[in-house]
Amino acid sequence: MTKVIGGWWLVAGTNQSPTTVHQPPTTTMITRLARKKFTEMIRDGRSRWVAAIILTLLTVSLQFRPVEDATPFVRFGELTAATMLQVLWPLLIILLGYNAFAGEREGGTLRQLLRLGISKTQLTLGKAQGASNLVPQAPRHVVATVGHTF
Amino acid sequence: MLEAINLTKAYNGTKALDALNLKIEPSEVFCLLGANGAGKTTTISLFLNFIEPTSGTAKIKGLDVTTQPLETKRHIAYIPEQVMLYKNLTGLENLEYFSALAGHDQYSRAELLGFFDQVGLQREAAEKRVGTYSKGMRQKVGIAIALAKQAEALLLDEPTSGLDPKASNEFSELLKKLSSKGVAVLMATHDLFRAKESGTRVGMMRHGKLMTTLKTEEIGHADLERIYLEHMHD
Numbered sequence: 001m002t003k004v005i006g007g008w009w010l011v012a013g014t015n016q017s018p019t020t021v022h023q024p025p026t027t028t029m030i031t032r033l034a035r036k037k038f039t040e041m042i043r044d045g046r047s048r049w050v051a052a053i054i055l056t057l058l059t060v061s062l063q064f065r066p067v068e069d070a071t072p073f074v075r076f077g078e079l080t081a082a083t084m085l086q087v088l089w090p091l092l093i094i095l096l097g098y099n100a101f102a103g104e105r106e107g108g109t110l111r112q113l114l115r116l117g118i119s120k121t122q123l124t125l126g127k128a129q130g131a132s133n134l135v136p137q138a139p140r141h142v143v144a145t146v147g148h149t150f
Numbered sequence: 151m152l153e154a155i156n157l158t159k160a161y162n163g164t165k166a167l168d169a170l171n172l173k174i175e176p177s178e179v180f181c182l183l184g185a186n187g188a189g190k191t192t193t194i195s196l197f198l199n200f201i202e203p204t205s206g207t208a209k210i211k212g213l214d215v216t217t218q219p220l221e222t223k224r225h226i227a228y229i230p231e232q233v234m235l236y237k238n239l240t241g242l243e244n245l246e247y248f249s250a251l252a253g254h255d256q257y258s259r260a261e262l263l264g265f266f267d268q269v270g271l272q273r274e275a276a277e278k279r280v281g282t283y284s285k286g287m288r289q290k291v292g293i294a295i296a297l298a299k300q301a302e303a304l305l306l307d308e309p310t311s312g313l314d315p316k317a318s319n320e321f322s323e324l325l326k327k328l329s330s331k332g333v334a335v336l337m338a339t340h341d342l343f344r345a346k347e348s349g350t351r352v353g354m355m356r357h358g359k360l361m362t363t364l365k366t367e368e369i370g371h372a373d374l375e376r377i378y379l380e381h382m383h384d
Binding site for chain 2: 039107
């Protein structure tokens with residue numbers, strides 16, 4: 001078990017003062033939390049489905065001519081690219097973010113995290129940032145441009 | 151390193167832990183033995199500050215865990231009976247993430263894999279998502295996370311549950327090595343054999359009280375079992 005790299009820490013450990021506890025700056029920590037949250041969201045099967053649905057609707061909406069195809073249902077919102085981005089994109093974020101804490105608590109990983117000695121504030125900020133990565137600045141301009149074109 | 155002073159925890163008047171006095175020095179491996187509900191897990195949870203003591207104090211490196219919860223947690227690593235990980239991430243990503251949050255974001259990939267070698271997790275497995283892992287493999291990732299934290303004290307609650315005999319033997323060896331480096335270990339276990347093998351002292355608990363402590367070098371395997379059964383008798 002300890003033949004090759006096995007003992008490296010034990011060797012390295014001797015040079016290290018046992019009282020030093022490294023604590024990276026809060027911002028690094030938050031970025032780390034955010035990055036992991038993002039990776040997890042990308043790998044989550046549900047988020048892929050939702051993204052696929054939104055993309056499909058977005059494609060459909062680009063073919064759609066409001067004036068020609070108008071029906072009484074138009075009062076519920078037009079099927080335009082702008083509506084898609086304005087209404088469904090935030091929904092996607094809510095869908096992916098709602099279990100940021102509840103999910104960790106249920107999976108038991110929340111305790112594991114708090115055991116490490118990180119504060120709840122850092123955890124919250126990191127998660128918020130991770131979710132907000134899904135709302136880059138670009139879509140807003142896309143909404144504006146696409147909205148005016150169609 | 152770890153110190154309990156008259157540590158007491160009562161749930162609705164029932165004492166889960168009754169005036170525990172215990173001091174674990176660096177390099178010591180203290181094994182807590184006792185039936186279910188004897189107060190072993192309660193003791194560990196109190197050190198982790200997951201529950202508030204009814205009276206008494208738990209100290210890590212001389213710091214009270216209730217007044218300095220974040221600081222004290224940085225000195226310890228904990229391995230629970232059921233290690234909980236992120237299913238969508240691989241074993242390696244889990245290790246990397248938890249180590250980084252514990253303040254060790256300097257590890258290279260080879261170093262992280264080195265921790266898995268130490269705990270006996272195959273390299274191919276390290277690249278797979280944790281959702282596909284068996285309990286023993288998750289346990290190994292938990293041990294690797296604790297190792298990577300380079301803590302001065304380890305709190306272990308049935309850490310070898312779900313490990314095969316070989317892995318569990320390797321874990322004992324790892325504990326011995328850590329203790330020779332000055333790490334203090336508090337381990338709750340049901341495994342008398344392991345307690346004798348890797349422990350320097352054993353403590354027997356019953357109904358929240360620490361009945362007796364023994365040095366493992368002074369007793370044999372058979373004696374330990376006999377003494378244990380004597381104490382567990384009503």
